[in-house]
Amino acid sequence: xxxFNNLDKKWQNQRYxxxxxxxxxxxxxxTDIRYKFEIQDMFATQYxxxxxxxxxxxxxxxxxxxxxxxxxxxxxxxxxxxxxxxTNKAAFQTIVQSKxxxxxxxEVLLFLLHDKIYLAGGSEGGDxxxxxxxxxxxxxxxxxxxxxxxxxxxxxxxxxxxxxQKISKLAVDRKITTSTYDIxxxxxxxxxxxxxxxxxxLEKEYADITIRDYxxxxxxxxxxxxxxxxxxxxxxxxxxxxGGIKSDMISLDGYSRNAxxxxxxxxxxx
Numbered sequence: 001x002x003x004f005n006n007l008d009k010k011w012q013n014q015r016y017x018x019x020x021x022x023x024x025x026x027x028x029x030x031t032d033i034r035y036k037f038e039i040q041d042m043f044a045t046q047y048x049x050x051x052x053x054x055x056x057x058x059x060x061x062x063x064x065x066x067x068x069x070x071x072x073x074x075x076x077x078x079x080x081x082x083x084x085x086x087t088n089k090a091a092f093q094t095i096v097q098s099k100x101x102x103x104x105x106x107e108v109l110l111f112l113l114h115d116k117i118y119l120a121g122g123s124e125g126g127d128x129x130x131x132x133x134x135x136x137x138x139x140x141x142x143x144x145x146x147x148x149x150x151x152x153x154x155x156x157x158x159x160x161x162x163x164x165q166k167i168s169k170l171a172v173d174r175k176i177t178t179s180t181y182d183i184x185x186x187x188x189x190x191x192x193x194x195x196x197x198x199x200x201x202l203e204k205e206y207a208d209i210t211i212r213d214y215x216x217x218x219x220x221x222x223x224x225x226x227x228x229x230x231x232x233x234x235x236x237x238x239x240x241x242x243g244g245i246k247s248d249m250i251s252l253d254g255y256s257r258n259a260x261x262x263x264x265x266x267x268x269x270x
Contacts, residue, residue, distance in 0.1 A: 002061065003037045003115075012038050021046065027101045027121040030111055040112055047091035056087050064114040069130050069219075073114075074239045074270060080113045081235050096223075096234040103127075105139045106223035109234065125157065126218050133242075135219040141228045142237065148263040149222055149238060150253050158213045163205045164255055167191070170198055182256040207250035210262060215245040230269070237269040 017024045023042050029035065040060045048055040059080055064073055085092040098108040102122030111117050116130050126134025141151035154160070167188075171177045174195055176187050191199040220240040224232035245264060253261040 004041050004057070004061075007038050007041055008035065011035055012042055015042070025100055027103055027119070030100075030103070030108070030119040031121040033116065033118050036111075036115060036118075043091075043095065043112055047094055048088065052090045052094075053088035056084055056091060059084050059087065060112060063112070065116065067116055067131055069114070069117075069128075069133065069135065070241065071239060074221075074236050077110070077113055078235050078270070081109065084113075085234065092234060104137055105225070106221075106234065107137050109223075110137065110221070125155065128221060133219065134217075135221050136214075137221045137223060139225040140222045140237065141225055142232075142269055143263065144229075146263070146265075147268060148251075148265050150261065150263050151225060151227065153259050153261050154210060154214055158210055158260070160206055160209045160213075160260055163202055163209060164260060167199070167202050167206070167252070170195065170202065183254050185254045188252055188254055203252055204247070206252055206260070207247045207262075210250055211245070211247045215250070216243060218242060220245060224269075232269060235270075238264075238266055239270065 015024050015029070016022070023046055025039065025042075029039065040063070041057075044055065044057040044060055048057060062080060064076055064080075066073065081092075084095075095109050095112065096106055099105065100108070103119060104122075104127055107119055107127055110128055111119055114130070118129050120127050120129065120134075125136065127137040128135040138149075138152045140149045142148070143150050165180075168177075168180050168183060171183055171187055171191060172180060174191070176190050177183060192203070219242045220238075221236055222238040224235050224237045226233055228237065249265040251263045251265070253263050255261060
């Protein structure tokens, strides 16, 4: 019996907007799995129509069902993502970019392709949940020359403002910049190359703070953004269980108005 045979149509109709039937879901509709099948069916109905491309209900019927998430699940998830992308590219792109009120890119895609995943709803850390386990989802690109993930900011809960101000002061004192509130990748590279003795301890302090306040608290799922190469857009390109990201993997990409972007050193992409 298909999981779509006994849906709550009343609940679904309350979340469709009139004759055109756009999906009017709210973030909190994704914060548990009570209406998981109804939501999967809504996306398949809306974006599996001839307006978009081929139907993809069969892909959602193959959604992961286990109560955990690890590297084996990442491989299975990426196969489903590839199948969706091949079957209905327009639907795939719409789903990857779906944010509703405050969800992040890729979160809805993960929700749809795993029957046990639910979302935090944009209100707290740990974007994706399976049981009691929490994972942050980050859209990223990949710096192939140095094998680093990049292109994402850290949240406001990271207490890195003090060390960023120290780095900014060093850059001003060494006449690399006149700005006291931002620093570019090129300027950080100059500090790292020409003033390593002064700069590297500050970068180590920054890395330790990000571990303490952020990277040690969750597992991490990195999804390729549109600027990533190699056909990796929308796929999981790196996965770390809780505690999998270490201080020596982290360096500073740059920051603007005290919102920092890190690099994470990896051994390539999944």
